[in-house]
Amino acid sequence: MNQISDKCLGGHIKRKKLAIVAGSEATKETLCQQMRQFLADCVDIQGYSEEIPVQEPIKADLVVMSSKILAEEMAGFVEAGCPVLIVRRSLNVEHIEKLFGIPKGTSVYFVNDLKENAHSCIEALKEIGIDYLDLIPYYPGCRVYKKADMAITAGELALVPESVGKVIDLGARSIDISSIVEILQQLDLMEEKLSLVSENYKENMVRFSSHLYHLFDEAANMNQYLGKILNQINDGIIAYYGNGILSIFNEKSRTMFGPAAAGDFVHNLAMDRQIKEYLLSKEDMSDRLFRLDHQELIFSKVRIEKIDTTVCTIKNAKENKDIEVKLRQDLIRKGYIGKYRFTDIVGSSPVMQEAIHIAKKLAKSDLNLLIYGESGVGKELFASAIHNESLGNRGPFVAINFSALPEELAESELFGYEEGAFTGAKKGGRLGIFEQANQGTIFLDEIGDVSPRIQARLLRVLQEKEIRRVGGSENIPIDVRVIAATNKDLVQMCREGQFREDLYHRLKNFYLKVPPLCARREDIDLLVNHFLQKHGCRQLQISAEVMELLRRNPWRGNVRELENVVEYLMAVCDSGIVETAHLPEGFFEDIRSGWEGASGEAPDKDLNRYTESLWEKGNLAEYLFFLNLIKTYTDKGCTISRRTMTLRAREQFPYLTEERVRKKTDDLQELKLITKSVGRVGMRLTINGMKYIEYNNQFAPIYS
Numbered sequence: 001m002n003q004i005s006d007k008c009l010g011g012h013i014k015r016k017k018l019a020i021v022a023g024s025e026a027t028k029e030t031l032c033q034q035m036r037q038f039l040a041d042c043v044d045i046q047g048y049s050e051e052i053p054v055q056e057p058i059k060a061d062l063v064v065m066s067s068k069i070l071a072e073e074m075a076g077f078v079e080a081g082c083p084v085l086i087v088r089r090s091l092n093v094e095h096i097e098k099l100f101g102i103p104k105g106t107s108v109y110f111v112n113d114l115k116e117n118a119h120s121c122i123e124a125l126k127e128i129g130i131d132y133l134d135l136i137p138y139y140p141g142c143r144v145y146k147k148a149d150m151a152i153t154a155g156e157l158a159l160v161p162e163s164v165g166k167v168i169d170l171g172a173r174s175i176d177i178s179s180i181v182e183i184l185q186q187l188d189l190m191e192e193k194l195s196l197v198s199e200n201y202k203e204n205m206v207r208f209s210s211h212l213y214h215l216f217d218e219a220a221n222m223n224q225y226l227g228k229i230l231n232q233i234n235d236g237i238i239a240y241y242g243n244g245i246l247s248i249f250n251e252k253s254r255t256m257f258g259p260a261a262a263g264d265f266v267h268n269l270a271m272d273r274q275i276k277e278y279l280l281s282k283e284d285m286s287d288r289l290f291r292l293d294h295q296e297l298i299f300s301k302v303r304i305e306k307i308d309t310t311v312c313t314i315k316n317a318k319e320n321k322d323i324e325v326k327l328r329q330d331l332i333r334k335g336y337i338g339k340y341r342f343t344d345i346v347g348s349s350p351v352m353q354e355a356i357h358i359a360k361k362l363a364k365s366d367l368n369l370l371i372y373g374e375s376g377v378g379k380e381l382f383a384s385a386i387h388n389e390s391l392g393n394r395g396p397f398v399a400i401n402f403s404a405l406p407e408e409l410a411e412s413e414l415f416g417y418e419e420g421a422f423t424g425a426k427k428g429g430r431l432g433i434f435e436q437a438n439q440g441t442i443f444l445d446e447i448g449d450v451s452p453r454i455q456a457r458l459l460r461v462l463q464e465k466e467i468r469r470v471g472g473s474e475n476i477p478i479d480v481r482v483i484a485a486t487n488k489d490l491v492q493m494c495r496e497g498q499f500r501e502d503l504y505h506r507l508k509n510f511y512l513k514v515p516p517l518c519a520r521r522e523d524i525d526l527l528v529n530h531f532l533q534k535h536g537c538r539q540l541q542i543s544a545e546v547m548e549l550l551r552r553n554p555w556r557g558n559v560r561e562l563e564n565v566v567e568y569l570m571a572v573c574d575s576g577i578v579e580t581a582h583l584p585e586g587f588f589e590d591i592r593s594g595w596e597g598a599s600g601e602a603p604d605k606d607l608n609r610y611t612e613s614l615w616e617k618g619n620l621a622e623y624l625f626f627l628n629l630i631k632t633y634t635d636k637g638c639t640i641s642r643r644t645m646t647l648r649a650r651e652q653f654p655y656l657t658e659e660r661v662r663k664k665t666d667d668l669q670e671l672k673l674i675t676k677s678v679g680r681v682g683m684r685l686t687i688n689g690m691k692y693i694e695y696n697n698q699f700a701p702i703y704s
């Protein structure tokens, strides 16, 4: 290619002079460089531009003018007799790939110095395949009929309107091959240089086409690949340019909107005005639910400003619900999900409604929570419902019950272990439930049964928010909401040094008390029906007598015990109606001992008798005070210790020592107004006690 002719090499031959005159310095440089690659060895090439004043007349074997206008303007600067050639110029395709990123259908100015140049460049672009853009000719003095935010120019940056945000400069147009041939002719270099020029031209063309081919091929492959991926996705995905022309429309979208394809208008996808407006809005990026042909579709949008594109994903609400249900079922199977929601908690009594109301409020926070309640009242039910109503409800709900868990096991269950941490440790180690519950909720049931060692470790986890596996050295960060539950008096345990006070306070960011069943007897009917349904025995009837007995049972084992009794009745009753004979052995004893002490007396009708008896034993006001105090606690579902009674009585009856209080409660028990039992149940009013205090309160001030 770089063959140099003898004629040129011979120093004795006079070198020719070529003058190239252009409008701007940049164009001058481009054109001179272009001609130098062919002629540098035998022609002196001198460039001129309008931007730099010409000092003396231009004199050369040939003066090349880059345009007609320029030739007219510069005519006076060329020495008389010098041949002048106005060249044709063509677009420089070297940088054409800069245009490939422009989205289809985009309006773009093509900026050039003259109308015909702008038009011819547009034509040239179309010829090489850039026919998918809305190209608008722009030149000095033109009337702009359409606004565009982008411009392409061929070296005429100075002419680009200021309003345009993005400009792509393809560089000054170079001299057309036909004009190069003319230049060779005029310089009498055809013979020597034609083959070099044509070879160079061919080579450029081949290089350009193969480059284009590669680009298109790559783009096509990539498109195909992306298309396949998009079609596998089970959500509708559409993308469209600012002018509404679709660039992506996957298979799933087809099932939602019907047939359409890239190139169609997004606003033809749906008749619904609201959907159209939403899709076309560049401001409204919210998630929206629309109904389209009986489908409930959830739309989510993002804007990619850089490529003036909106991407919208559309999910079928029902399908997604089904998927969510399936995922939840999988998790339930693994036991990592809260099975219950607030709607599963049966109970219309005011105390239960109040507990549900408070629990719903607590669910909104992710602070730790301590649930107190006797065994079987439904603490886990509440914990699960709170989890499901809370922010972390998509995460797991993992429960652990410490009541029957030996210390070593509790430790590895909670924190997991590394391989080889102890004999029998599984290969590869094991995740603890803190890690399994990450991003969700951990339910620590019967927290009062936790050993001091585990208490210390739990405290650390709550403080540091990280765990360390048994036998491990690395601290693993965890993000878990802790709900703990207990039926023990943790405050008392703290006082007695059995429970760490610092841990107690960490757990008790919030506190919820679930009332015992005996404090909400009005729920018993509902619960019985609920359990009959739950265990698939809707038709079984409970006789009025049995129902009354169920209402009167003390239910020390609370709702769990009631559920067990209902299940028992379902198993033993073949007749379709449950009678007293079906009740489990010991049921009546429970009722008697729970309510009336050992005598089994019926509720006393002559309540004034108690007033007399109490006067005989001592100060009636003191007895009434204690009966009311026990009533308050019974109503709330709590029991009261003798010590608390003494403290509460201190203001009104400061002389009463704990021992004297014991004596008073013995008197009340003797009259069968209260029952005292050791342990969890504590002191409670009997039916007579309840009736007496209610009767008495109608006349006397309440001492409590």
Ligand SMILES: Nc1ncnc2c1ncn2[C@@H]1O[C@H](COP(=O)(O)OP(=O)(O)OP(=O)(O)O)[C@@H](O)[C@H]1O
Pocket (backbone or CB within 6 Å): 344, 345, 346, 347, 373, 374, 375, 376, 377, 378, 379, 380, 381, 382, 445, 446, 485, 487, 530, 559, 560, 563
């Ligand atoms: N209000 C309620 N509505 C419906 N079912 C209930 C209710 N309360 C409790 N149950 C049922 O009673 C049983 C015991 O409830 P749960 O395990 O939540 O009690 P708990 O207080 O956590 O018991 P424990 O202290 O022994 O761990 C469960 O089968 C639960 O579904």
